[in-house]
Amino acid sequence: MRHLAPETPLFEVIGARLPALKRLEKMGIRTVDDLLRHFPARYEDFSKTYAIADLEPGQQATIHGVVEDIRARHSWRRNMSIVEATIADESGSIRAVWFNQPYVATALKTGREANFAGKASVSEEGEIYLSSPTYEVIRTRSGEGEDGAQEMNHTARLVPVYPETHGITSRGIRFVVQQLFRRKPEFKEWIPAGILQAFRLPEVNAALRAIHFPKRMADATRARERFSFEDLFLLQVANLKQKMAVAAERAQPMAVDIERIKRLLGELPFALTPSQKKALWEIIQDIEKPHPMNRLLQGDVGSGKTVVAAIAAIIAAENGYQSAFMAPTEILARQHFETMKKLLARISTDSGTAPAIGLLTSGSAVAHYGADMEARSTKAEFGRRVAAGEIAIIFGTHALIQKSVKFARLGLVIIDEQHRFGVRQRAELTARRKESSPASAGAGAGGGAPLVPHFLSMSATPIPRTLMLSIFGDLDLSLITELPAGRKAITTSIVPPQDREKAYGFIRAQVQEGRQVFVICPRIDVPDEEDKEKARASADPRQMKTLELKSVKEEFEKLSKTIFPDLRVAMLHGQMKAREKEEIMKQFKAREYDILVSTSVVEVGVDVPNATLMMIEGAERFGLAQLYQFRGRVGRGEHQSYCFLMTDTAGGAANARLKAILEAKNGFELAEKDLALRGPGQFFGQVQTGLPDIAMEALRDPELVKEAREAAANLLGADPQLKSAAPLRRRLMKFLEDLHEE
Ligand code: ADP
Ligand code: MG
Numbered sequence: 001m002r003h004l005a006p007e008t009p010l011f012e013v014i015g016a017r018l019p020a021l022k023r024l025e026k027m028g029i030r031t032v033d034d035l036l037r038h039f040p041a042r043y044e045d046f047s048k049t050y051a052i053a054d055l056e057p058g059q060q061a062t063i064h065g066v067v068e069d070i071r072a073r074h075s076w077r078r079n080m081s082i083v084e085a086t087i088a089d090e091s092g093s094i095r096a097v098w099f100n101q102p103y104v105a106t107a108l109k110t111g112r113e114a115n116f117a118g119k120a121s122v123s124e125e126g127e128i129y130l131s132s133p134t135y136e137v138i139r140t141r142s143g144e145g146e147d148g149a150q151e152m153n154h155t156a157r158l159v160p161v162y163p164e165t166h167g168i169t170s171r172g173i174r175f176v177v178q179q180l181f182r183r184k185p186e187f188k189e190w191i192p193a194g195i196l197q198a199f200r201l202p203e204v205n206a207a208l209r210a211i212h213f214p215k216r217m218a219d220a221t222r223a224r225e226r227f228s229f230e231d232l233f234l235l236q237v238a239n240l241k242q243k244m245a246v247a248a249e250r251a252q253p254m255a256v257d258i259e260r261i262k263r264l265l266g267e268l269p270f271a272l273t274p275s276q277k278k279a280l281w282e283i284i285q286d287i288e289k290p291h292p293m294n295r296l297l298q299g300d301v302g303s304g305k306t307v308v309a310a311i312a313a314i315i316a317a318e319n320g321y322q323s324a325f326m327a328p329t330e331i332l333a334r335q336h337f338e339t340m341k342k343l344l345a346r347i348s349t350d351s352g353t354a355p356a357i358g359l360l361t362s363g364s365a366v367a368h369y370g371a372d373m374e375a376r377s378t379k380a381e382f383g384r385r386v387a388a389g390e391i392a393i394i395f396g397t398h399a400l401i402q403k404s405v406k407f408a409r410l411g412l413v414i415i416d417e418q419h420r421f422g423v424r425q426r427a428e429l430t431a432r433r434k435e436s437s438p439a440s441a442g443a444g445a446g447g448g449a450p451l452v453p454h455f456l457s458m459s460a461t462p463i464p465r466t467l468m469l470s471i472f473g474d475l476d477l478s479l480i481t482e483l484p485a486g487r488k489a490i491t492t493s494i495v496p497p498q499d500r501e502k503a504y505g506f507i508r509a510q511v512q513e514g515r516q517v518f519v520i521c522p523r524i525d526v527p528d529e530e531d532k533e534k535a536r537a538s539a540d541p542r543q544m545k546t547l548e549l550k551s552v553k554e555e556f557e558k559l560s561k562t563i564f565p566d567l568r569v570a571m572l573h574g575q576m577k578a579r580e581k582e583e584i585m586k587q588f589k590a591r592e593y594d595i596l597v598s599t600s601v602v603e604v605g606v607d608v609p610n611a612t613l614m615m616i617e618g619a620e621r622f623g624l625a626q627l628y629q630f631r632g633r634v635g636r637g638e639h640q641s642y643c644f645l646m647t648d649t650a651g652g653a654a655n656a657r658l659k660a661i662l663e664a665k666n667g668f669e670l671a672e673k674d675l676a677l678r679g680p681g682q683f684f685g686q687v688q689t690g691l692p693d694i695a696m697e698a699l700r701d702p703e704l705v706k707e708a709r710e711a712a713a714n715l716l717g718a719d720p721q722l723k724s725a726a727p728l729r730r731r732l733m734k735f736l737e738d739l740h741e742e
Contacts, residue, residue, distance in 0.1 A: 004185035006033035014179055023168040024176070032185050033734075035177060036208050039227065040160035043220060046117035046134075047157050053091035055120045055128055062117040062155045063130075064138075065089040072105035087116060087130075096130040104135070113138040115155035134159070134171070158214050177212050190727035191230060195711050201226040232705055234735045236712035237728070239473030243294070244720060246474070249452045251292035252411050254319040256284050264311065267347045270484065273304065279478035280308050283456060286476070287312065287412070293454035296472055299480025300667045301460045301632025302487065308480075309414045309456055310340055314347075316454075317355035317392035321411025324453075325395045328417045330361045330578050331585050335607060336416065337395040341368055355392035358382060360400060363579045367391055415457040460632065460667070461625050473709070490635040492643040494619075494658050503644050504563055507613060511567055511594045515612040515639060519559065519597045520630055521552045522618040555617065556597045564595065572598040600626060602633060609637030619645035624657050628667055 004013065009031055011021055029035050046062040055061060070085040083098040083105045096116060098104045108114060118133030136155045154174060162173045187204045189196070196203065202210065207223040214220035261284070265272060272280065279297055286293035299305050313323040325340075327333040337359040344354040354370040365382035367390075368374045377385075385391050389408030394400060401413070457475070495503050507517050552573045560569035570593040572584050581601070588596050589608050596602070596611075600622075614634045619627065627645070635641035645658050664670035715725070722729045 004032055004180065004183045006031065006036075006185065006187050008032045010035060010176070013183060014176055018176075020168055020172045020176055023172075027168070032180055033187075035173075035180065036185065036212070037227075038162065038173070039211055039224070040220075041163045042161050043158045043214065043217065044117075044161055045217075046155050046159050049115075051091035052087070052089050052094045055094065057120055057122045057128055059120045060118075061120060062115050063087065063089065063094070064115050065093075065113070067108050067110055067112045067114065068093065070105055070108055070110055072102050087114075094128065094130060096133055098132050101132065108135060108137065117155035117159065158217065158220070160212055181209065181213070188727040190725070190731040191233065192715060192725055192728065195233070195715070198711070199229060199707065201229060228701075229704060229708060231735075232708035233712055234732055236473060236709045237716065237722075237732060238736055240712050240716050241732075242474035244716070246294045246452075247291055249292050250290055250450075251287075251452050251454055252319075252321060253290045254287045254315055254321065254411065254454075256288055256315055260318075261311075261315075264314070264347055268307065268343075269346065272307070273480070273482050273484055275299070275480045275482055276304055276308055279480055280311060282476075282478045283308070283312050284315070287315065287454045292452045293456060294475055295456050295478055296475040297456060297458045297478045297480070299458075299460065300483065301629065302636050303460075303480040303483050305458045305460070305480060306336060306339055306416070307343070309416070309458060310336075310343055312456060313340075313393045313412060313414065314344075314355065316412040318349070319411065321409050321453075322386070322389065322391070322407050323393045323412040323414060324400050324405075324407070324410060325393060325414045326398050326400050326416065327395070328397065329601060330397055331581055331601065331606060332416065333361065333395045333397055334359060334582055334585070337368075339607075340393060340395070344370070356390060357393040358386065358391040358395065360394060360396040360405070361578055361582070362397075362399070363577065363582075410453045412454045412456065415455075417459060417461075460629070461671075486638060487635060488640050490614075490631055490641045490643050492631065492645065492662050494645045494647060494655075494662065496647055497649070500646070503615065503646070506642070506644075507595070507615065508564070508567075510613050510642075511564075514610075516588065516591065516593070516608065516610050517595045517613040517615065518602060518611055518630075518633055519555060519595060519615045520602070520617060521555050521597065521599060522621045523551045523599070552597055552599050559595060559597060567594045569593065569595045569597060572596055572601060574599055574601050600630075602630075606633055607636055608633070610639075612637075612639045612641040613644070614642070615644045615646060617646045618648055619658055620647060620649075620655050624660060624670065627657070627661050628670060631661070 010024065010029070013032065014021065024030075024035065027038070029038055045060060048061055049064055050059070050061045052063050052065060055063070065087040066089070068086045068088050070083065072081060072083045074081050080100050081102040083101060085096045085104075085108060086093055087096055088094075096118075115136045115138065116130055116133040117135075118130045120128050121131045122128055134154045154171060160170070160174060160177075162170045185205075185208075187208065189204050191201065191204070195201075201207075202219075202222055204226075207226045210219040211223035211227065214223070261280075279299075283293065283295060283297075286295060297305050297308060309325070313325060316323050325333075325336055327336060337357065340357055344357070347354075349355075356367060356369045358365065358367040360379065360382060364376060365379045366374060366376045367382065367385060382391075383405060386394055387406040387408055394405075394407075398415070399405075510517060552571055556569065556571040560567075570584050570588060572581060576584075584593075584596070585606070587593060591610060611634050614631055616622065616627065616630055622630070631643040634643065645661065647655070647658070660670060716722070719725065722732075
């Protein structure tokens with residue numbers, strides 16, 4: 001028999017009519033490779049076979065016997081089908097019962113010999129019986145196992161339990177996987193032999209078999225280690241290769257006059273902190289080079305990343321290059337635009353005229369030309385100005401870099417809050433960045449590779465180092481480690497339901513002192529009758545709970561009409577038009593409102609230094625990173641600031657996440673803690689990292705990450721093109737495809 005190749009489509013192996021095939025396809029499992037890389041979530045130990053007479057209550061066990069009697073009936077009282085069988089071996093007999101699995105009666109006929117695996121339960125009468133055991137009929141013809149004996153899939157061994165989705169059961173998956181193994185699939189080892197040996201990892205074919213059908217738990221564990229390592233290793237190879245590729249690209253070197261920078265810094269309303277200066281210096285050194293900068297500027301919320309990026313954009317403009325300055329929300333894009341306007345008004349320029357800047361949002365386009373000249377225009381007109389190179393620094397969401405916007409001379413791309421952009425968006429961006437590059441025509445470059453803009457991304461989400469190296473490992477890193485002087489620590493407290501009135505009293509006092517307040521709610525709408533009916537019908541406590549979440553609209557009504565009828569309350573949420581949102585934000589900044597009730601749209605970046613109180617409703621609902629970002633909206637000015645974590649239940653104070661927020665000294669400490677506690681999936685919340693589960697798990701192990709990185713660096717150092725590692729090259733391609741498909 002020919003060996004099965006990994007890329008063989010499943011239908012060729014198991015027959016296209018098998019219903020399991022459709023369900024597997026829904027899970028994205030199409031080939032032999034896909035299926036064998038769908039790993040068990042855990043194993044059930046049915047490896048011991050017992051004589052029926054020896055069964056003890058509560059035991060997990062396999063018995064081997066003959067079906068003496070089997071019948072199906074319907075219990076009208078309990079409204080379910082019940083199959084009952086009597087199974088006998090030499091030592092005795094036992095009853096087995098299955099609920100709502102009528103097909104068992106057809107699969108198991110009287111006289112059949114079978115294995116039964118499950119838990120020995122005890123009835124009210126004290127009788128030991130098997131409740132819904134897994135069964136496996138012994139084929140009477142000669143076995144097909146390697147040693148002539150029939151190989152068991154579901155019983156009498158460590159039985160793999162798969163993540164069950166789309167209606168395919170573990171039993172169904174085991175069945176198909178076992179069929180594949182009978183055809184002896186053969187994978188080429190893609191981890192170079194030296195690395196396998198150095199880390200004592202099992203070879204791929206053995207590991208695949210061991211992870212699905214281990215003989216001993218230790219084999220499964222070692223196999224799992226191998227696949228964890230493998231993903232981290234591939235990730236590192238991909239990162240390092242990306243880094244090498246960027247280093248080989250060409251970019252426009254910018255001329256930076258240090259005297260000019262000094263003058264510029266002298267005109268800022270504040271002195272840069274030491275790490276702002278260091279970060280700026282690192283950026284300047286990068287953009288002076290004829291290769292593109294690819295740098296992540298990371299710093300805690302409020303550490304002042306914007307001004308550093310803004311200076312880089314000004315340098316680019318003074319070199320005659322355009323910058324695209326992108327933020328994840330329009331609110332934030334507008335804020336950066338306004339900041340830049342103020343900054344440019346303060347500084348003097350060599351030519352006497354400040355560079356023109358523009359803001360492009362879904363609703364409007366506006367260009368600002370020095371002094372106070374500002375022009376709203378159609379998007380088409382705006383696009384023409386950008387394409388003509390008339391606007392030097394363009395602010396917007398990541399729509400900016402979509403195909404519709406053409407730049408004349410794009411020299412610098414800045415992305416704020418870049419962790420909000422998933423792996424896939426980053427990949428798109430990289431591709432797009434190359435297309436949008438100002439062809440090599442400029443400055444007599446005379447052919448050669450096209451020029452690629454410099455790239456600066458910013459993030460306030462403290463990313464633990466292991467994640468940093470893995471997910472963003474292709475980037476160079478600048479860190480802002482301190483906050484501007486004079487900031488006071490935010491006083492954070494967990495507020496149980498009974499203290500709500502006190503909290504409202506505190507809000508009033510803050511407003512009376514002239515401060516402003518954010519109230520964050522977890523949902524937008526009040527649930528309607530239909531929602532409520534559905535939740536009740538489902539009797540699912542989680543659904544009921546969701547209904548109790550505070551909604552922005554409801555809370556807005558309550559606060560503006562009942563609790564603070566005398567104060568100015570506004571509302572902000574994602575269903576509002578971009579224009580409306582901008583308007584509300586602008587008015588809030590201008591202190592036209594005292595309280596802003598909002599969904600998570602204010603989560604990132606928003607800067608209102610007069611706001612001193614952040615009240616988070618249903619705080620248990622939010623991920624740690626989100627809570628941290630919310631809190632970062634206050635404490636940005638000279639006033640003492642507060643954060644109230646409102647819990648739905650009196651027990652909320654025990655919530656580990658909320659406690660972590662209270663205790664952590666800074667974001668990085670918080671991130672490390674959370675990673676250790678709950679894994680990277682939790683920390684990033686809904687943000688897609690695009691990584692397979694097993695890699696996400698592996699990221700909790702800093703030692704493994706480090707080893708994988710070293711191994712990848714050594715390999716690429718010796719063989720940058722991976723010429724000697726063809727299977728690895730192919731594997732890498734597949735890995736990256738899967739990553740970007742997620
Ligand atoms: P983030 O790093 O979270 O994006 P911002 O760039 O929004 O922070 O800066 C937060 C606030 O701190 C802004 O109001 C900004 O003007 C101010 N700021 C930035 N740098 C300094 C500094 N060196 N000294 C004082 N204030 C600063
Ligand atoms: Mg910011």
